[in-house]
Amino acid sequence: MTARNPMKDKLAIVGIGATKYSRDAKRTPLDLGLEAARRAILDAGIDKREIDGIVGMEYGYLARNANFLALEEGLGVGEITWAMGGRLGATLLQAANAVFSGACEVALVVQSTFRDPRISSSAGRDAMRMRFAETHNGYMPPRWTRSADVSLRWAHTEEPYAAWAARYMHDYNVPRDVFGMVAVNNRTNAMLNDNAVMRTPITLDDYHNARMIREPLCILDCDLPVDAAEAIVLTTVERARSLKQKPVYIHAASLGLSGSGVERYENGRSWTETAPWVAMKAMWAKSDIKLPDVDIFYAYDGFTTLSVAFTEAAGYCKPGETYDLYKQSWDKAENRLKLNGRVVMMPSGGSLSQGRLGGFNYYTDAVAQLRGQAGKRQVKDAKVALAGIGSFYHDPVAMLLRVD
């Protein structure tokens, strides 16, 4: 199946920037977002007044949060003709659509996060964090999640990802190790990333001994709450030609939603009808690049359940066969995956070990890799990166990035 793809290779990432990743930066998400944005604009080598499109975080309009209004004002970028709030990997595709349409020429996409009390119980004991969370929309669980009505419990919460893991193990008769191998792989890769928070090596034994959170998922299956921000500058290939960095092209990309049941995650569709499959299928239909051409694979690791889903949705194996694939692809000497003997998965350490930034950090790592600027973790001669980012239920995107 082929599909229309008029923006194929017409847009280029020309700037990337990140803050330090840490568990306790003692900084606001806005401050972090401003730093990442400044670094990305400097990396692109453009005047800040060239920025005319911004994507910031979604949560409300109150300043102190890295929303597009606060970013625009805080950076002093001037006149903006297109802006939106968004999150996870979908934001880069939304910005690409805006530049391609002419809504703006140079888009700045910022994703900023902090270790918030919804997902980190220790954060709940930090008075400064709690004040921020309580005074900004979206950072505290809605009160009905604590109501007597348990049927409301899976509206945008963690437990359904564990339930999917249980169902996957049941349907395909595989052990927890399939998820554990993702955790070990990503940790091994993080050891080569100076900007990863968790860099102590782990083994599958460590995985099996780790603290259980929501069976069958343990602490090592869950992404790591951090304080961090990332930013990307995106423009047309025409503008990119005269800029200092090697352009990284968006070759093909798609969002994907399917019966998401966002209000009640338990009513989502079956494993192979969920968002990762919809996004990947639509992306491949737009692409001239095929799976064997991919050098690096970023499989979303907000929960390891999703890494397995994206591995299958990308086409590396059939549904239920990831455990076999991972066993065959395990490089014992390097203690990490080399899919089909070659492809590195999540060289940055990802959400599990670098830190939780909704997968936006995969793009910036991919850009560094494709430019040949990834230092110790550089994947040799990498030309094509594939990212599958998002949940079964929301903000899913599949994207192919390439260089000449």
Added chain:
Amino acid sequence: MTGATISNEDVLAKFPDVPVDYDNIFHYRGLLDRKLMFNRCDRCGHWIYPHRPLCPECWSEEVTPTEVSGKGKVYFFTVSHQGVPVPGETFPFGVIAVELVEQDGLRYLTTIRGCPINEIRCDMPVELDWVDRAGTPAPVFRPVKEATQKQARK
């Protein structure tokens, strides 16, 4: 105070932290009467969940709140060791999505009773029971007992 005689104000008062609205209030009114209710399409028979007044299959607006049989099986589940507490449950406890016999994919989320957490399995048959949770009747599910299953076969 039963059935349709329960006023909107009473339902709101009984479920203070729940986003009760015009689309779902019939469900909560049903809970107070110990009935597990979902809208069912008058035209095509589809069970509608999440609660909406429109059938997503045939777009009929003629839907009727209807009680389910309370039979089903565990589609998937987790045993939660931490996180958001549930009144009347202590960590670790099982959270199960019950696929109701009425329709494939019609799943209701609740906790399980009468089953050790290490014995919960996908596809295990369960049936509806009621407990009191924060002062209101709340649906839970229990494993279908062997004897009950045998009797049902006779």
